[in-house]
Amino acid sequence: xxxxxxxxxxxxxxxxxxxxxxxxxxxxxxxxxxxxxxxxxxxxxxxxxxxxxxxxxxxxxxxxxxxxxxxxxxxxxxxxxxxxxxxxxxxxxxxxxxxxxxxxxxxxxxxxxxxxxxxxxxxxxxxxxxxxxxxxxxxxxxxxxxxxxxxxxxxxxxxxxxxxxxxxxxxxxxxxxxxxxxxxxxxxxxxxxxxxxxxxxxxxxxxxxxxxxxxxxxxxxxxxxxxxxxxxxxxxxxxxxxxxxxxxxxxxxxxx
Amino acid sequence: xxxxxxxxxxxxxxxxxxxxxxxxxxxxxxxxxxxxxxxxxxxxxxxxxxxxxxxxxxxxxxxxxxxxxxxxxxxxxxxxxxxxxxxxxxxxxxxxxxxxxxxxxxxxxxxxxxxxxxxxxxxxxxxxxxxxxxxxxxxxxxxxxxxxxxxxxxxxxxxxxxxxxxxxxxxxxxxxxxxxxxxxxxxxxxxxxxxxxxxxxxxxxxxxxxxxxxxxxxxxxxxxxxxxxxxxxxxxxxxxxxxxxxxxxxxxxxxxxxxxxxxxxxxxxxxxxxx
Numbered sequence: 001x002x003x004x005x006x007x008x009x010x011x012x013x014x015x016x017x018x019x020x021x022x023x024x025x026x027x028x029x030x031x032x033x034x035x036x037x038x039x040x041x042x043x044x045x046x047x048x049x050x051x052x053x054x055x056x057x058x059x060x061x062x063x064x065x066x067x068x069x070x071x072x073x074x075x076x077x078x079x080x081x082x083x084x085x086x087x088x089x090x091x092x093x094x095x096x097x098x099x100x101x102x103x104x105x106x107x108x109x110x111x112x113x114x115x116x117x118x119x120x121x122x123x124x125x126x127x128x129x130x131x132x133x134x135x136x137x138x139x140x141x142x143x144x145x146x147x148x149x150x151x152x153x154x155x156x157x158x159x160x161x162x163x164x165x166x167x168x169x170x171x172x173x174x175x176x177x178x179x180x181x182x183x184x185x186x187x188x189x190x191x192x193x194x195x196x197x198x199x200x201x202x203x204x205x206x207x208x209x210x211x212x213x214x215x216x217x218x219x220x221x222x223x224x225x226x227x228x229x230x231x232x233x234x235x236x237x238x239x240x241x242x243x244x245x246x247x248x249x250x251x252x253x254x255x256x
Numbered sequence: 257x258x259x260x261x262x263x264x265x266x267x268x269x270x271x272x273x274x275x276x277x278x279x280x281x282x283x284x285x286x287x288x289x290x291x292x293x294x295x296x297x298x299x300x301x302x303x304x305x306x307x308x309x310x311x312x313x314x315x316x317x318x319x320x321x322x323x324x325x326x327x328x329x330x331x332x333x334x335x336x337x338x339x340x341x342x343x344x345x346x347x348x349x350x351x352x353x354x355x356x357x358x359x360x361x362x363x364x365x366x367x368x369x370x371x372x373x374x375x376x377x378x379x380x381x382x383x384x385x386x387x388x389x390x391x392x393x394x395x396x397x398x399x400x401x402x403x404x405x406x407x408x409x410x411x412x413x414x415x416x417x418x419x420x421x422x423x424x425x426x427x428x429x430x431x432x433x434x435x436x437x438x439x440x441x442x443x444x445x446x447x448x449x450x451x452x453x454x455x456x457x458x459x460x461x462x463x464x465x466x467x468x469x470x471x472x473x474x475x476x477x478x479x480x481x482x483x484x485x486x487x488x489x490x491x492x493x494x495x496x497x498x499x500x501x502x503x504x505x506x507x508x509x510x511x512x513x514x515x516x517x518x519x520x521x522x523x524x525x526x527x528x529x530x531x
Contacts, residue, residue: 022441026445026446026449034449037453038314038453047320166298166302169302170305173309173312176313183316184320
């Protein structure tokens with residue numbers, strides 16, 4: 001195993017072991033479960049809610065919430081613990097460490113989110129089907145990878161500002177709505193629908209729904225999931241370099 | 257000695273500080289603290305967008321679940337429930353921060369009762385909650401229900417003000433309970449989402465069944481929201497308003513009782529933070 005792979009793995013393990021769970025419980029369990037319950041209770045003649053589809057959408061809502069509140073705040077956590085500069089000055093690439101931490105944080109979130117929606121949909125009488133298990137697993141892995149990359153982007157953005165928590169508070173709902181994770185895009189005003197194209201989880205949701213229903217995987221969704229994730233990755237790299245450069249130049253890495 | 261006495265008497269206030277002035281000072285300091293935590297930029301770029309987006313999301317959940325009627329129903333509920341962010345989650349920090357900063361014992365040792373100081377500090381979040389609801393109504397009532405809905409909801413503004421007070425009372429009880437727990441973040445957020453689930457914001461409370469319907473009336477917002485819906489629909493609303501007052505008063509009593517009990521317990525056992 002190469003040094004980079006070892007650093008990646010160690011960072012992921014440390015993140016899984018040390019990250020707090022309070023916000024994870026809120027974003028990964030309480031919030032999606034509450035949204036799922038109120039939507040199921042509100043079902044009426046005017047709606048077309050499929051509990052399994054809804055639960056799958058809520059899983060992505062939970063994943064997005066935890067990406068913001070957990071993965072996005074990884075670097076802020078390092079700074080508040082006073083370990084950011086220490087990690088940065090080690091021989092291992094900080095980008096590799098950050099990537100490991102982002103993946104560890106996202107996987108940890110998955111452990112909270114998936115059982116929540118699985119149990120909730122089963123209780124609602126319609127468990128989430130996986131009619132194409134291989135395609136479903138592949139799409140789920142791609143979604144987790146994309147969420148990790150987006151978490152890295154958020155982490156580099158949040159560490160540049162004092163208002164990270166405030167940004168996080170406002171940043172959850174645009175993707176809930178515009179990503180079409182739960183509410184079909186056809187219900188939104190026409191003018192805002194194209195914005196969903198920029199949200200990788202929207203394409204991830206399309207893939208998961210297709211695999212769940214057993215229909216062929218849409219190639220366009222795979223392509224756009226890869227493209228949006230790549231754009232997030234490039235933006236994360238740019239922000240990351242800027243953050244490190246600014247911290248080194250002004251000696252403000254540890255200052256808040 | 258005479259000089260010392262003169263200096264002492266001159267440094268003393270000309271009249272004893274009235275209790276009301278002390279409360280006013282506590283409220284003013286809370287406003288100053290709020291402005292530091294939430295400067296104009298944060299309000300414009302975070303608080304305001306969250307109000308619009310959260311209420312929109314819940315309204316669209318209602319749309320998805322029950323068509324246009326569901327959307328209007330959920331919008332009215334979401335516009336009322338949005339205030340819990342300020343009155344429950346943020347407001348609780350007024351007391352939880354004292355514990356974090358290890359200053360709670362100083363407030364407890366003061367001459368003014370802790371519940372009264374906490375209540376004075378809470379007012380800024382009560383006001384914020386009311387403004388959040390009003391903002392949601394002003395910006396979103398027309399797209400989600402038309403001009404008629406906007407006018408009816410504006411007529412119900414005093415009920416929204418009452419809801420800001422009753423949810424603050426609920427927040428006080430939740431914050432007082434969370435004060436002695438290590439899971440304060442989880443508790444306040446759990447309380448906020450429980451309100452969303454139970455108060456009939458997106459789904460009507462009839463979904464809970466006959467017994468459940470009466471049980472959820474013990475939760476703040478539920479009765480007041482029914483009153484708002486009656487104002488919108490032209491039905492009798494006074495009974496539900498009175499029930500909301502009773503429920504809010506009960507939560508206030510519970511919150512004050514918890515704080516008083518914790519104060520006595522802390523003095524008796526010396527376990528100031530009660531962790």
